[in-house]
Amino acid sequence: MTEKTVKLSDLSLLPVSCRVSGGKVLPALSAVYRGEGRRGIKKAAYSKGTKLYLLFADGVTYFSGDGLGFVPLLENQVAENLFVLDVLKDGKPYAALVMGRSATMLTAEGFGGVELGENIVSGVMHCGRLFGVTQDGLRVCWSKCGVEDWTQELNGGGSIYLGLDRGEITGIMEFGENLVAVRKFGLSLLAMYGSPENFSVKLTDTDTDEIIPSTAKVVGGKLYFCTKTGVCVFDGEFVTRFTHRFESLLEECYFAESYAGAYYLSCKATGFGKAVLCIEQNGESYLIDVKADAMCVSDKLYIYGEEGVYTLESGGEFSVVADGIDFGTGVNKTVTLLYADSENCSVEIDNGQFARVFAGVNGAVKPRLRGKKFTVKISGREPLKSLTLTAEVGIGI
Amino acid sequence: MEFDIITLTPEELKALSAVQMKMLRTAQQKKNVLRRTADREYATFKNIVMTNGMLESTLLAEKRAELDGEIEYQSSVLADNLIYNMSLNEPLPDGGDDGGDESSGYIVDYSLPYTDRYIIVRDFYFAIEDREERMELYKADDVARAYLGAYYSTLYNVLEVYSK
DSSP, X not given: OXXXXXXXXXXXXXXXXXXXXXXXXXXXXXXXXXXXXXXXXXXXXXXXXXXXXXXXXXXXXXXXXXXXXXXXXXXXXXXXXXXXXXXXXXXXXXXXXXXXXXXXXXOSSOEEEEEEEEEEEEEEEEXXXXXXXXXXXXXXXXXXXXXXXXXXXXXXXXXXXOOSTTOOEEEEEEETTEEEEEETTEEEEEXXXXXXXXXXXXXXXXXXXXXXXXXXXXXXXXXXXXXXXXXXXXXXXXXXXXXXXXXXXXXXXXXXXXXXXXXXXXXXXXXXXXXEEEEETTSOEEEEOOOOSEEEESXXXXXXXXXXXEXXXXXXXXXXXEEEEOTTOSSOEEEEEEEEEEEEEEEEEEOSSOEEEEEEEEEEEOOOEEESOEEEEEEESSOBOEEEEEEEEOSOO | OOOOSSOOOHHHHHTOOHHHHHHHHHHHHHHHHHHHHHHHHHHHHHHHHHHTTOTTBXXXXXXXXXXXXXXXXXXXXXXXXXXXXXHHXXXXXXXXXXXXXXXXXXXXXXXXXXXXXXXXXXXXXHTOOOHHHHHHHHHHOHHHHHHHTTHHHHHHHHHHHHTO
C-alpha cells in the first residue's frame, strides 16, 4: 500500500461563480435573482442616452426605467432584425429602435417614427453616421449624417459590396477607431472615419470557420467571438484560438455580452445545461449557473430568461468541481483524507456509485471512500486557499 | 475642332465673323480643358478607391456625378458668356447703316478724336470678364488696329497689365 496525494493545482477544475487564481479558488460573480421572468424573450438592450431598458419578447417591445418592471410599448415587432442605437437629434438623446427601413425614436417622454434610406438589419453609430448591414447581407451602407439623412452623394450616404468570399455579413460593430463586419466565415476590417473618400477596406488574414452570429463582442480592445469549433480572439491583426477550461464541454453557443472587462457567453455546457460562461482577459474562465435568453449592460449585467431577471453580483455562493481524480493510477484506492483550507465550505466526494457530503468543513475530513476515480465538488462563499486529497493506493486491482 | 459648347448649324458656323469664331474656339478650348482635367481627377480618384479596397462601393459613381455636375455648371457659364459676346459682334445684315464697322461690337466713328476712340474700345474690352479671352479677342481685332492707330499698342499694354 502506498499513499498518494494530489493538490488543487494537480486537478482539472470546473469553477462555477469562482475563479482559480494563484493556486486558490476565489469567489467571483454569481447571478442574483431580481424579479420575475418572462417567456419568449429574444433580445434585450439598454440605451445609455435615455437610460431605458428595452426587451423584445413574443413580437412585443417592452421598456423599463429600472431593468426590472417592463411595460409594453410596440407590437408586431420582428426581433431578429431589430436593433437599438443611441442617437442624438437636435441635441437630445434618443433610443432608436431600428427595424428595416424605419426607426422608432424613443425617449422617456414619448416616441415617434422616422424613415431610413436603406433596409438594414444590423447597425452601429460611428463618427456621426449610421453604418448598417443591408438585408441581403452583402453590403455595408452608411448615412450622410445621423439616422435620417441618407442623401446619396460623394461625402454623403453610400454603400460598399463586400463580396462573397467570407460569406454574408451577420453583424457590424465598432472596433477601436475602425469597424468590423462579422461575416459567416470571417471578419472584414473597415476604416470608415472622416469623409467617404477616405474610407477603406483593410486587407487582413481573418478567414475563420463558421462564426455563430451574435457572439462577437469587443472586450479590452480585442474582439471575442465563437465559431463552430470554439472561442476565438481577434487582436486587430490576427485571429487566434482561445483555449479555456470548458472548451470540451461547450455544446452550443447562443449569444454574448461584454461587461467589466470580461466576455459573457450564453451557452449550453455538458453536465451543466444552459449557463453563462465568463471568460476573463487573463485567460481564466468560469460558469455562472443561470439560463439567459437575453442580456444587456447598464451599470450591471442584466440577464433575462424564463426563470427570472438576474444581475451579476459578488459575494454569492460558488462551487468548483474536480472530475476524474485517479491519483495517477487505474487501480482501486481509498481516499482517506481531504483537507480544504476554507473558513466554511461543503464538500461532496463521489466515486461514481455513491457520494459522501460534508457540511461546514474547515480543515480536514476523512471520507474513507473507495473507488478508481473520484469527483470532488466544493461549495461555499469563502475563498478556498488550498485543497489536498490523500489516498491509500493498493497494488493490483 | 468639334464644337459642343453651344449648338450651331453648319450654316451658322460659316456665317460667323473672325472675332466670333475666335470667341467660339476660345470657349470650346476651355470646355475641353475642363473635361480633360475632370477625367484626370476621376482616374486618380479611381486609383485611390482601388487601393483602399472600395472599388465595389458607390464612391466612383458619385465622384463621376460630382465632376459631371461641375463641368455642366462651368460649361453653362462659358456658353452664356460666349452667346453674349457673340451677340455684341453680330455681322450686320445687307443694307445696314453706313459709316462705321459695327461688327466690332463698339462704335466705330472715324470722326471722333483718338482719345474718345481709345475710351470706347477700352470700355468695350474691359467689359469682357475673362482676362484671357479679352486679350485673345483684342489681338484678333483688326478693326481696333486701324481705328486706334498708335493708341492700339498703348491699349494693348494696359489690357496686358490687367490680365495678369
